[in-house]
Amino acid sequence: MYNCENCGAALRYDISSGLLKCDKCMSLFAPDEYDEKHNKDSMSGAEKNEDYDGVYDTIRYRCPHCGGEIYTEDENTAASFCSYCGASAVMEEEFVGIKRPKYVIPFKIDKDMCKKLYLKQVRSNIFADSKLKKPGHIEKFRGIYIPYWVYSAKHTGIASFGADGKSTRKGDYIYTPKYMVNVDIDDESTGVSYDASASFDDVLSESIAPYDYNGVKKFYPSYLTGFFADTADVDGSVYVDEAGEKFDEITLKRIENEGSLKGLTVENEKAISSFSKIRFMKRADSALYPVWFLTYRNEDRLAYSIINGQTGKAYADVPIDRRKYFLFSFILAIPIFLFLESLITYTPHKVLFCCMIIAAIVAIMCNIELKRLIKRNNHEDDKGYRSKQLEEKKKEFNEMDVIDLTDKIKIPEKDKKSTLATIALICIIASPFLSTLFIYFSQFKLLGLVFGIGVGIGLFFSILDKEKKLDDKKIIKEFIVFEVAIWFSTLVYVIDPVRDFISYGAIILLIIGIIILISGIIRLYNILATKPLPHFNRRGGSQ
Incomplete structure (x- = not known):
């Protein structure tokens, strides 16, 4: 605990002054x-070697629900809820020693x-859930220091690459001179950072990047007073390639800005x-x-x-309130309908065709959201998370017998289902119009209907394939209703019955x-804007 030298009361890090x-x-x-005066930085002279991170004592809070861990230097800073899973629970408290980082950027x-920044972000979304704007919810913002790996690189030597000169026209020809540029480079850069916590999604860290590395300071534990911190559980080698590519781009920009390539x-x-x-690359x-950090929990998301x-x-996952969306859409549709009514004479046949076009667009949007959701749920954009999972699997395999390990490992095969599903979806979206054109321009009506129904079955298997990846039963029911509606509407559109009430019935069903x-x-979208409850398997401390 950090006590005032004058009165003995607790100290905290003050953001405005940058002091305790x-x-x-x-x-x-x-x-x-x-x-330094109170020996809070408990490292011996040998340990203060710049290549040794050392250990410092702190308080660890561990969530009993998800296993997430946060740390604090302040005994008065209690953790009454988990920042990662949102659970209000009595956190497991323990004094531990954790690895000391080299640098810190203070708040x-x-x-x-x-x-204020959060409210500005949320209010820009008119369909945002009202719960996200409640003062009680916003008050749960928690200051957390997230671990990062800071990379440095040096370019030394001669780089050779091609470049084009200024193009000139001579008659019917355009001449562009080609050059081979040789640049003798001696350049050093630092400050490219990637988050080192598997619990902090790479998508989140990239959304609030970059940090100004000029504000970095040597780490002292007292910077954490009044705040929490996470620890690094992703190896520094994970992002070396990405960091190296950024340094290459930085070096190229510096050369261009110097005018050498003017x-x-x-x-x-x-x-x-x-x-x-x-x-x-340096260490x-x-x-x-x-x-x-603020967490909004809705059931299991x-x-x-x-x-x-x-x-x-700022970055915020903002789920949409369906009631607000449909109310807004209904109000907006009224003036649009009245305007179009004054310009166009509608027939049931035309209205049905317009609804079919809208249905096709909605189907495309749904498929796009499904693909994005599968990608996010599989953490395809979170290299840190995937590297941590791979590390844990390797540990499990190391504990197995050789025979068991051989049985467990399977060579991944190329996923052909996703390609077939995409083709099937394109066909099903186009099929109502293709089958209609086919029937209008040929006499084989039965064959056209068989074609349309066949592609409809393709849509079903396309969604079924995605449903297995998402474990979402609702999407199947929604698409079955949609599929029945669109094929009944296609049939009515093709037959073009004399009685209008049949066409209106098809329109209502399609709507x-x-x-x-x-x-x-x-x-x-709301699933995409949220994440599943996390489950961490951490060992914590200095281990």
Whole structure:
């Protein structure tokens, strides 16, 4: 615990002053001076070697529901809920020693500013759930230091790449001079960062990047007073390739800005490839970066809202309120309908055809959302999470016998189902119109209907394939209703019955199918805007 030297009260890190502050006597202390004076940085002289991270003592809170862990230096900063799964629970408390990071970027954005930035983000979405704007919910914003790996690189040597000069026209020909550029480079860069926590999704960290590396400071535990911190559980080697590519791009921009390549159009890919051959990556340093974190839990799904604690850049998962969406759509549809009614004379046949076009568009949108949802649920964009999962699987395999290991490993095969599903979906979307045209321009009506029904079956298997990946039974029911509606409408459109009430019945059925599918799209979007409850398997401490 950090106590005031003047009155003995608890100290906390004050964002506005950048110092440790006593709220009782208003005394201020520099974090580095306080830690060194009171020996808070408990490392021996040998341990203070810059290549050794060391260990410092802290309080660990572990969620009994998901296993998520956060740390704090302040005994007065209690954890009454989990930031990762949103559960209100008594957190398991333990004093532990954890690896000491080398750097820290202190908080610059205070909680009041954080709440304003969040409300601005949420209010920009008119369909946002009202619960997201309630003061009680917003008050749950928690300041957390997220671990990052900070990479450095040096380019030394001669890079060769192609470049084009200024084009000139001579008669009917355009001449573009080609050059081979040789650049002697001696450039050093640092500050490219990637999050080192498997519990912090890469999509989230990229959404609030970048941090200003000029604001980095040497780490002292007192910076954590009044806040929480996460620990690194993703190896620093995971993002080396990505960091290296960024350094290559940075070096190219520096050369271009210096004017060395003035008047030339560089072949960027070849230049960057050339830079990679003379690039030397240094050891990644550990750092803690500030993030304001808010969790919204709805049954078994979570929505995260995060604010960059240094720059104020905001990101929020914003689920849509279906009632607001349909009410807004209904109100908007009235003037549009009245305007079109004054310009166009409608017949049931024309209205039915328009509804079929809308239905096809809705089907495409639904398929796009399904693909995005599958990608997100599989953490395809979260390299840190996947590397952690792979590491845990390797540990499990190492504990097995050789025979068991051989039985468990399967060579991944190319997934052909997704390609077939995409083809089937395209066919089904086009089939109502293709079958209609086929029937109108030929006499084989029966064959046209068989074609349409056959492609309809293709849609069913397409959605069934995705349903297995999503484990979502509702999508099958929604598509069955939609499929019945669109094929009945196709049949009515082809027959073009004399009695209008049949056409109107088909229109109503198709509108119901569209509404159900739109409702499904919103539900899928809300799933996409949220994440499943996390389950962590951490060992914690300095282990």
